Amino acid sequence: MDSIISVKDMCLWYGEHQALKNINIEIPEKSITAFIGPSGCGKTTLLEIITEKTKADSGKVVLGQTVQIGYYTQNTPVEKPDTKVIDIIKRSTDSIQLADGSRLSASQYLTHFGIPPQKQFTDYSLLSGGEKRLLFLLSILITNPNFLILDEPTNDLDIYTQMKLENFLDQYTGCLLVVSHDRHFLDRI
Numbered sequence: 001m002d003s004i005i006s007v008k009d010m011c012l013w014y015g016e017h018q019a020l021k022n023i024n025i026e027i028p029e030k031s032i033t034a035f036i037g038p039s040g041c042g043k044t045t046l047l048e049i050i051t052e053k054t055k056a057d058s059g060k061v062v063l064g065q066t067v068q069i070g071y072y073t074q075n076t077p078v079e080k081p082d083t084k085v086i087d088i089i090k091r092s093t094d095s096i097q098l099a100d101g102s103r104l105s106a107s108q109y110l111t112h113f114g115i116p117p118q119k120q121f122t123d124y125s126l127l128s129g130g131e132k133r134l135l136f137l138l139s140i141l142i143t144n145p146n147f148l149i150l151d152e153p154t155n156d157l158d159i160y161t162q163m164k165l166e167n168f169l170d171q172y173t174g175c176l177l178v179v180s181h182d183r184h185f186l187d188r189i
Contacts, residue, residue, distance in 0.1 A: 004029045004067055004147050004175045005050060010059035012045065019045055023059065032176045034186050043179045044074065047151055050177075063147075070145030074152050076136050081125035085115065088124065088135055092143045099171035106142070113138055113164050130156040137165070146174040154182045 003026045010023035019042050027033050035043045048054035050061055051071045063069075079088060089106045097103050104112060110120050113134065127135065133156040140148075154162050166188050169176065180186055 002029050002064065003027060003062075004031075004064045006060075006062045007046075007050065008060045008062070010046075010049065010056050010061070012042075012049065012054075012056045020049075020056070027175060027177065029064070029175055030173065032178070032189060034178045034180065036180070036186070039181075044151055047071070047073075047149055047177070047179060051149065067147050068143075068145045069147045069149060070140040070143055071149045072137050072140050072151060072153055074155070076129075076132050079124045079132075081123060083124045084121050085124065085127070085135060086110065086120040088139055089142055092139065096142045096144060099173055109142060110138065114161055130158070133157070134161055141168065144174075147177070148172065148174055149177045151179045152181070153178065154180060154185045 005025070005027045007023055007025040010020055011018065012020040023046065035046065037043055045054060049056050051069055052061070086106060089110060093106070095103045095105050096109050107117060107120055111117060115131075115134070115138075124132070124135075137153065137157075153165065157165065162185065166185065169189050176189070178186070178189070
């Protein structure tokens with residue numbers, strides 16, 4: 001099986017502190033991989049290097065030629081306050097094709113994840129912190145990336161939305177890389 005990503009001899013220093021030392025990882029296509037460990041051990045930093053948001057001091061990251069990364073970070077992006085919820089989702093596409101071949105419009109997709117039609121035309125500034133996080137997650141999932149990277153995806157999600165995410169990931173056919181402290185979520189996926 002081909003690798004979707006290969007990390008070779010990755011090292012990163014912060015001043016005199018070596019944060020990552022000789023990291024070597026091969027992630028095969030259509031696999032589910034979880035990075036686990038205590039807070040501050042470098043999991044998010046490694047994701048930042050994989051997604052080229054941070055540059056390592058040494059080593060090499062090789063992505064497959066057709067890799068399309070969807071990266072859900074712990075930081076919610078800033079949106080213009082008067083942007084409508086539905087417009088944030090429609091930036092990428094007007095619909096999503098599910099694993100079973102069916103399609104959901106952007107509005108149906110939002111409704112599926114618990115954002116009803118009346119809320120879809122709400123200004124972004126009126127959403128709660130948890131709703132903004134959910135919208136960020138949905139804006140990534142609707143792009144149907146073949147390599148989905150989720151950094152603490154269940155933080156700020158209610159149980160209903162977490163179950164919807166788990167069900168979505170059950171049908172996901174791409175490669176999944178997850179950082180999470182949520183043992184139930186990791187066991188479930």
